[in-house]
Amino acid sequence: MLTTVIKHKALQLGYLACGIIPADIFREYTRSLDERVKSFPESRELYEPLYDLACQPEEAKSIIVCTQRYNRCKVPDSLSGLIGKVYLFDGRVSYSDEYRTEAEFEMFLKILGINILKCDIPVRLAAAKAGLGKFGRNNFIYDEEHGSYVWIDAWVTDKELDYDAVREITLLPACNEDCKKCIKSCPTKALRGSLSMDRCKCITHLQFNKKDSLDENTGSQMGLWLYGCDACQDVCPLNKDKFTESEEFPLLEEFEEYLRLEHILEMDEDTYINIIYPRFWYAGKDGLWLWKRNVLRIMINSGEKMYHSMIKKCCSHADSRIRETAQRGCNKLGI
Numbered sequence: 001m002l003t004t005v006i007k008h009k010a011l012q013l014g015y016l017a018c019g020i021i022p023a024d025i026f027r028e029y030t031r032s033l034d035e036r037v038k039s040f041p042e043s044r045e046l047y048e049p050l051y052d053l054a055c056q057p058e059e060a061k062s063i064i065v066c067t068q069r070y071n072r073c074k075v076p077d078s079l080s081g082l083i084g085k086v087y088l089f090d091g092r093v094s095y096s097d098e099y100r101t102e103a104e105f106e107m108f109l110k111i112l113g114i115n116i117l118k119c120d121i122p123v124r125l126a127a128a129k130a131g132l133g134k135f136g137r138n139n140f141i142y143d144e145e146h147g148s149y150v151w152i153d154a155w156v157t158d159k160e161l162d163y164d165a166v167r168e169i170t171l172l173p174a175c176n177e178d179c180k181k182c183i184k185s186c187p188t189k190a191l192r193g194s195l196s197m198d199r200c201k202c203i204t205h206l207q208f209n210k211k212d213s214l215d216e217n218t219g220s221q222m223g224l225w226l227y228g229c230d231a232c233q234d235v236c237p238l239n240k241d242k243f244t245e246s247e248e249f250p251l252l253e254e255f256e257e258y259l260r261l262e263h264i265l266e267m268d269e270d271t272y273i274n275i276i277y278p279r280f281w282y283a284g285k286d287g288l289w290l291w292k293r294n295v296l297r298i299m300i301n302s303g304e305k306m307y308h309s310m311i312k313k314c315c316s317h318a319d320s321r322i323r324e325t326a327q328r329g330c331n332k333l334g335i
Contacts, residue, residue: 002112003162006064009108013101015066016143016150019130019164023063023156026054029122032195040198047199053122059158060117065130066105068098071149071242073249076256082298083259084204084228087280089249091151096250102153109155116155123152128170136175137194138182138232147242148233171195174238182232188221191232203229207294208283213321216328219297226259226294227280255279261295265310292317293325300329308335 003020010018033051037044070089079088091098109116124141127133133141133150140148183191190201199205203222206214214222225231233239257263258275267276272288283290296314299307312335314326 001162005112006109006114006161010066010105013105013108014097015068015101015105015153016146017132018064018066019127019132020161021063021065021126021130021163021166023056023060025063025129025166026056026122026125029054029125036196036199039192039196040200043198043200046205050122053120056121056156057117057119060119060156061159062157062161062163063121063126063130063154064109064157064161065123065126065132065152065154067127067132067143068101068151068153069143069146069149070098070151071146072244072247073252074245074247075243076252078256079252079259081224081230082226083280084225084230085149085233085243086151087228088252090279091153093250093279098151105153106155109157114157114159116157119156121154121156123154125170126154127152129166130164131167134172134175135170135195136172136182136236136238137177137180138191138236139195139197140233142172142175142238145242147239148236149239149242172238179237181235181237185231185235187223187225187229187231188218203231204282208287208290210284210287210290213324214293214297216332219325220301222297223301224298226261226291226298227282261298261307262310264291264295265314267291289319289321292319292322296322296325296329300325300332303333308333311335 007018030051033047037047068091070086073089075085075088093099106116127141128135133143136142136148141150141152142148143150177194188201188203190198192198203225206218206222207227267288269288273285277285296311299311311326311329314322315330317323317326
């Protein structure tokens with residue numbers, strides 16, 4: 001049976017689990033987006049493009065979903081609380097084991113004659129529907145053994161396959177509604193209720209939003225996060241003791257020096273484009289100024305006197321956006 005062969009290969013390559021479901025299951029995703037747009041009209045522009053994820057091409061028949069874990073890697077002390085773990089151990093990095101696993105599995109599917117369609121889907125919902133995990137109230141998918149520290153790969157194909165039972169209940173029964181630690185921990189209050197989020201207030205969006213400048217209050221709420229945020233996952237009781245930290249992620253130790261706050265503030269465009277951008281790409285090729293702005297925000301929020309001279313120096317920076325952040329910081333700190 002083809003489905004059995006596919007699942008066996010996925011596990012053989014190192015995936016935690018593999019599920020196969022029909023491609024026409026995402027009506028509830030559209031309903032969920034409708035609810036979020038209604039609840040957070042200020043985020044409408046960010047949610048509207050996501051509707052396309054629920055609209056699969058006519059030839060789409062099946063979705064193959066696999067999960068990997070990233071909780072086995074060590075978090076460098078200098079990057080802990082600075083960069084979100086999923087970005088430190090990004091399975092899309094071409095020299096990672098996770099990337100190789102995905103590439104080998106894709107090649108295996110092609111050898112079997114399975115055509116992979118070029119389209120995106122809501123992978124968290126696909127994983128939940130395939131029974132590979134369930135949602136926590138912070139919107140992350142949880143695996144019983146590895147918590148929310150799972151990476152999801154998914155492929156849409158035009159081939160009909162034998163399907164797993166599509167799960168109707170996708171919320172973790174162990175996620176206690178009275179807990180709400182994830183919601184309470186959200187620094188910018190993007191999480192305002194169970195399975196809901198105001199996307200324009202999410203720290204990851206704010207860090208790389210090129211359209212609007214950060215007001216002082218929002219900048220203060222973002223704390224010391226430079227790239228991503230783990231606040232809601234770190235406080236979750238279901239994630240307790242789930243990070244084993246027994247292995248080194250390739251080349252991460254070598255990246256540490258480049259990710260020092262002082263180094264980023266002095267970084268030139270060539271270093272950014274050739275070293276930082278290929279590894280951490282959300283800010284875009286022209287995003288070095290955003291990194292510098294975020295570094296200044298962290299230095300200001302830290303209150304550390306050792307950063308005062310660097311903040312003051314940036315008050316005369318050639319980029320007006322950097323100057324504005326630095327000047328606001330000087331006023332706040334009284335320097």
